Amino acid sequence: MRWTHALIPTLRETPAEAEIISHQLLLRAGLIRKLTGGLYIFLPLGLRALRKVEQIVREEMDRAGALEVLMPALQPPEIWKQSGRYETAQDVLFKVADHAKKEWVLGPTHEEVITTLVAGEISSHRQVPRNFYQIQTKFRDEIRPRFGLMRAKEFIMKDAYSFDATDEAAQASYQKMYEAYQRIFARCGLKAVPVEADTGVMGGKFSHEFMVPAETGENEVAYCDHSDYAANVEKAISQLPALPASGEEASLTPEKFATPGVATIESLAKAPYSVAPERQIKTLVYLVEGKLVLALLRGDHQLNETKLAAVLGTATFRPAEPAEILEAMGAHPGSLGAVQFDKLPVYADVALRGVTGMTTGANQDGFHYRHVAIERDIKVTRWVEIRTVKAGEACPRCGHPLKIQRAIEVGHVFKLGIKYSQALNAMFLDENGKKTPLVMGCYGIGVTRTMQAIIEQSHDKDGIIWPVSTAPYTVCLTPLNVAGASPTLKLAEQLYQELTAKGVDVILDDRDERPGVKFKDSELIGFPIRIGIGEKSLAKGEVEIKPRAGALLAVKTADAVAKVMELIAAGKS
RNA sequence: CGGAGCGUAGCUCAGCUUGGCUAGAGCACUUGGUUUGGGACCAAGACGUCGCAGGUUCAAAUCCUGUCGCUCCGACCA
Numbered sequence: 267m268r269w270t271h272a273l274i275p276t277l278r279e280t281p282a283e284a285e286i287i288s289h290q291l292l293l294r295a296g297l298i299r300k301l302t303g304g305l306y307i308f309l310p311l312g313l314r315a316l317r318k319v320e321q322i323v324r325e326e327m328d329r330a331g332a333l334e335v336l337m338p339a340l341q342p343p344e345i346w347k348q349s350g351r352y353e354t355a356q357d358v359l360f361k362v363a364d365h366a367k368k369e370w371v372l373g374p375t376h377e378e379v380i381t382t383l384v385a386g387e388i389s390s391h392r393q394v395p396r397n398f399y400q401i402q403t404k405f406r407d408e409i410r411p412r413f414g415l416m417r418a419k420e421f422i423m424k425d426a427y428s429f430d431a432t433d434e435a436a437q438a439s440y441q442k443m444y445e446a447y448q449r450i451f452a453r454c455g456l457k458a459v460p461v462e463a464d465t466g467v468m469g470g471k472f473s474h475e476f477m478v479p480a481e482t483g484e485n486e487v488a489y490c491d492h493s494d495y496a497a498n499v500e501k502a503i504s505q506l507p508a509l510p511a512s513g514e515e516a517s518l519t520p521e522k523f524a525t526p527g528v529a530t531i532e533s534l535a536k537a538p539y540s541v542a543p544e545r546q547i548k549t550l551v552y553l554v555e556g557k558l559v560l561a562l563l564r565g566d567h568q569l570n571e572t573k574l575a576a577v578l579g580t581a582t583f584r585p586a587e588p589a590e591i592l593e594a595m596g597a598h599p600g601s602l603g604a605v606q607f608d609k610l611p612v613y614a615d616v617a618l619r620g621v622t623g624m625t626t627g628a629n630q631d632g633f634h635y636r637h638v639a640i641e642r643d644i645k646v647t648r649w650v651e652i653r654t655v656k657a658g659e660a661c662p663r664c665g666h667p668l669k670i671q672r673a674i675e676v677g678h679v680f681k682l683g684i685k686y687s688q689a690l691n692a693m694f695l696d697e698n699g700k701k702t703p704l705v706m707g708c709y710g711i712g713v714t715r716t717m718q719a720i721i722e723q724s725h726d727k728d729g730i731i732w733p734v735s736t737a738p739y740t741v742c743l744t745p746l747n748v749a750g751a752s753p754t755l756k757l758a759e760q761l762y763q764e765l766t767a768k769g770v771d772v773i774l775d776d777r778d779e780r781p782g783v784k785f786k787d788s789e790l791i792g793f794p795i796r797i798g799i800g801e802k803s804l805a806k807g808e809v810e811i812k813p814r815a816g817a818l819l820a821v822k823t824a825d826a827v828a829k830v831m832e833l834i835a836a837g838k839s
Numbered sequence: 840c841g842g843a844g845c846g847u848a849g850c851u852c853a854g855c856u857u858g859g860c861u862a863g864a865g866c867a868c869u870u871g872g873u874u875u876g877g878g879a880c881c882a883a884g885a886c887g888u889c890g891c892a893g894g895u896u897c898a899a900a901u902c903c904u905g906u907c908g909c910u911c912c913g914a915c916c917a
Contacts, residue, residue, distance in 0.1 A: 278866065278878065279851045283910065303909065355917070375917070409840085409915050417916085465917090473917095484916085584914095680917080710917085746876060782877035789877095800876055810876095 267739065269775045273310055275299075276787050286482040288722035289414035291730050295791045297738075304411025304419035311791065312717075314738035314771075316422070319717050320401050322453045322735060323424045330446040332397040332426050337379045339403055341371050345378040349689045354581070358406045360419075372405035377686045377708060380427045384704065385692040391431045394694065394704065395439055399426035401713060413482065415714040416674070422714045428707040429687075431696060436681060436705040443679045443709040447476050450711065451676065455733030456720055458676055461487050462497035464572050465680070473680040476711075477673035478719045487673045490661035495668075500572035503651065504659035504668055509544060509564075512623020518637040520605050526632045529600025531565040534625065534634065541565075547618065547626035547638065549602040551586040551595070551610075554578055558586055558594050560604055562614040562644070563653060564621075570654040577613065577650045595629050603627035604644045605635050611647040614640065619649060676716045682706040730792030731815050734837035739773040741765055741830060742793040746781045746800040754799045757809070757823065761797065764827045770834065789814065795833055797826065 275296040283300065284290040292298045297312030308316055324334065346352035346359070352371075360372040373379065380398055388394065404423045411418050428439035444460065451458035456478055463475040475498055477487050488502035489495065497503070528534050531548060534541050546565030551558055552574070559578075563569055575581045588599060594610065595602055603626035604612050618624075622639040640646070657670040687693070687703040696702050717736070724731045734740055745758035758774055765772045773793070775784050781800070788796045798810035809826050811819045813833055821829045 275849090275867095277850060281850070282845085282852090285911075300909095351917085357915075358917085377917095406916085410911095410913095412911085678917085708917090780875060780877080780879065782879085784878095785876085786878045798876080802876070 267773045269773060269777050272773070274787070274791070275309070276790055284414065286413050286416075286722065287725060288482075288718045289416070291721050291725055291790070292414055292718060295730055297791075298414070300414075304408060304417075306415060306418065311738040315732070315736050316714065316717050318736040318738075319454060319713055319720075320422070320424075323401065323450055323711055323713060326446045326450045326453070327399050327424070327426060329449075330397070330442050332399045332428075332443075332446075334400060335380075335383075335398050336400050336402060337373070337376050337383075339373050339405065341373050341379060343369050343371050345382055345690065346371055349378050349381075349686055351378070358408070360405045360407050374404055374406045375423075375708070375710070376400070376402075376425055377427065377682070377706075378690065381686045381690040381692045381706070384429055385687075385690055388429060388692070388704065389694055391694055391696050395428060395430045395435055397426055397428040397439060397443075399424060399709075413718075415718040417484070418714070421712060424711040424713055426709040428709070429692070429704040430707075431694065431702070431705070433705055436683075436707055440679060440681050440707050443707065444474060447677050447679060447709070447711070451476060451478075451716075453735050454716060454720055455735060456676070456716070456723060458719075459487070459489070459496055459673075461489070461673075462501050463678060464498060464500040464576060473678055475675050476677035476679075478676055478723055479671050479673050480719070480722050481672050482722060483672040483674040485673050485675050486670055488655050488657075488668045488670050490664060490666055490668055492666040493661055493663035495661050495663045499654060499670065500570065502655045502668070503662050504655040505662055505665060506617055506659065509621050512545070512621075514623040514637060516622070516639075518623075520635040520638050520643050522628050522630075522633050522635055524632060525601075525634045528632075528634070529598070535565075539625075539634075541625045541636075545624055547603065547621075547624050547640065547644075549604055549627055551591045551599075551602065552583050553586045553590060554583040555580055558590065559611045559613060560602075560607075561652060562604060562612060562618060562640075562646075564615065564617050567615065567617060568654040568656075570652055573650075573652045573654075574613075577648075577652060597627065597629045597631050601627040601629065601631045601633065603629050603635060603638075605629075605638055606643065606645075608645050612645060613648050613650050613652065614644070614646040615653045616649050616651050617653055674715065674719045674722065675712070676719050677709075677711040679709045680707060682708050725792070726815075728786070729790035732792045732794055734794045734834055737771070737792065737794050739771045740794055740834060741770055741772045742788045742791075742796045743772060743774045744781075744784050744788060744796055744798045745774075745776070746784075746798065748776050748778050754801060754804060757804065758797075758799050761799075761809075761826060765830060768827070768831065770830065794837055795830055797830070 277294045280290045281293050284293055298306045301307055358374050362370050401424045405420050430436040430439055458476045458478050460474045461477050463473045465473050486499040488497055488499050531543050531546055535543050543566035544564055548563045548565050550561040618640050624638040625634055625636045626638055628635045658667045661668050684703040692704045693701045721730050743758045745754040747754045762772050762774050794814050796812040803810055807823055808820045809823055811821050
């Protein structure tokens with residue numbers, strides 16, 4: 267490609283709309299342009315980088331034995347009603363109407379479609395395992411699109427779906443995808459770590475997310491440096507030392523005492539009460555599918571709503587309003603407690619199991635109870651794990667302190683089970699002639715998000731630093747004089763031919779621009795290798811080879827191609 | 840959906856508080872010239888429904904109301 271034939275609208279200044287560095291660089295390097303919020307145009311260079319990421323994904327999926335298909339983005343709502351997700355996913359589902367006012371949905375994923383296909387085409391245990399994937403535009407009515415390609419209304423996803431006869435076989439399919447994902451992100455030059463993740467309301471046994479550590483990520487990961495434990499904080503657990511004995515006489519029973527104006531853990535922790543937060547029981551009230559429930563936590567712990575959703579088996583809940591709480595409990599938030607309270611179900615966090623000498627609200631404004639022993643004084647409906655881990659708590663595997671790091675989710679692998687195959691009747695006959703639902707897994711990679719994550723993780727003050735594997739062009743030839751039949755341009759064209767013949771993606775910056783402009787643009791876009799051809803070095807029979815992230819090399823003209831091939835090979839390993 | 844901010848040239852922004860002559864700057868763009876190894880300089884030029892609609896006023900980019908869009912925080916997020 268000749269630069270003068272391309273469209274590469276680099277920007278010297280940062281557009282006001284971009285907040286995070288990768289988004290700024292996507293715009294400044296002329297890779298994308300915004301059409302409107304959450305919708306982007308891929309310009310030629312951006313598309314080339316995207317295609318390279320896609321191709322890596324495709325090669326590794328093929329290598330793992332998955333079969334590429336292409337499914338419609340436009341889907342009938344009936345199959346969504348059949349799976350139940352017409353309701354549960356309604357917040358993200360785009361819906362459109364045709365000329366006859368019939369409703370359609372734009373697919374946020376394709377479990378329903380692929381399961382419908384498989385229900386019709388696979389009927390024998392001899393036809394499994396099978397794994398189908400596609401790379402396709404997905405639509406999600408995101409409440410708040412942001413950060414460019416990171417969270418958009420429309421984005422490109424690789425989605426794969428495995429079908430197996432048994433749970434064990436499904437496990438093997440899952441493992442294959444897990445390994446393929448590690449290869450994919452490694453080839454993209456990304457540090458992406460698999461972490462245990464919540465399975466959400468989809469059910470299923472377990473899942474892993476592939477996370478790119480980045481301060482701008484929308485997720486938090488708890489991990490341990492000493493073991494291989496890593497989990498999304500929505501899922502993470504830790505070892506917690508038991509509370510030291512309270513030192514109270516076991517015979518002490520709950521005693522009500524006045525606490526005027528005290529409505530927070532912190533204020534009860536101060537004089538004159540001086541009740542340490544860990545010796546308090548926090549009482550939260552949630553409205554779950556129209557019914558109130560209590561959630562109990564130690565005073566120094568935070569509720570984890572994702573875990574609560576998993577425990578409740580529904581995502582349809584919210585904190586109760588003060589008025590709802592007053593009506594049900596007879597007190598305002600800040601004075602709530604579950605002592606001798608049996609009107610509502612009580613879900614207590616396991617960190618509270620067996621604790622004694624606790625203080626909690628008395629369900630009467632301005633009063634608390636002390637000397638509370640939870641198992642004696644509170645009727646716990648269920649003991650559950652609903653606490654959010656904090657940095658510094660002990661790793662569940664090895665006991666070393668956990669760290670917490672923000673991260674970008676670029677992929678997930680998910681063991682689905684039989685939820686969709688049952689709902690959409692994807693059954694097969696096993697060896698005994700018995701009709702059985704297929705066991706499914708699903709596996710996603712945000713392709714556009716992955717492209718941006720590469721930039722977020724690999725840049726410097728001058729611009730993007732593309733790995734060879736995903737760069738829009740691998741080599742940028744930069745003749746410093748392009749006038750007429752200048753020897754620099756001539757040599758550039760010769761090198762262009764030679765490198766292209768060897769299969770290298772080359773762009774030739776044949777613009778009549780000052781060297782500084784060319785260097786800056788080349789570094790902003792982040793081509794892995796720049797070859798500078800100027801009259802000074804040419805007089806010595808040399809060209810300058812500048813790896814984007816390395817030092818400048820003076821190389822004899824005759825050795826230039828070999829040197830470039832060597833650098834590319836090193837970059838690919 | 841709640842809170843906050845912003846909409847003026849392709850981009851970055853000034854002007855708005857306190858209404859008033861022809862709406863400005865830098866970058867980018869066009870033409871000519873000088874330059875030519877790290878985002879050049881000089882000269883001339885082109886580019887604007889001041890987001891949109893309504894209102895107040897002799898007069899609105901500026902004040903008021905509504906509306907649309909964008910950004911951030913929160914809520915939300917398979």
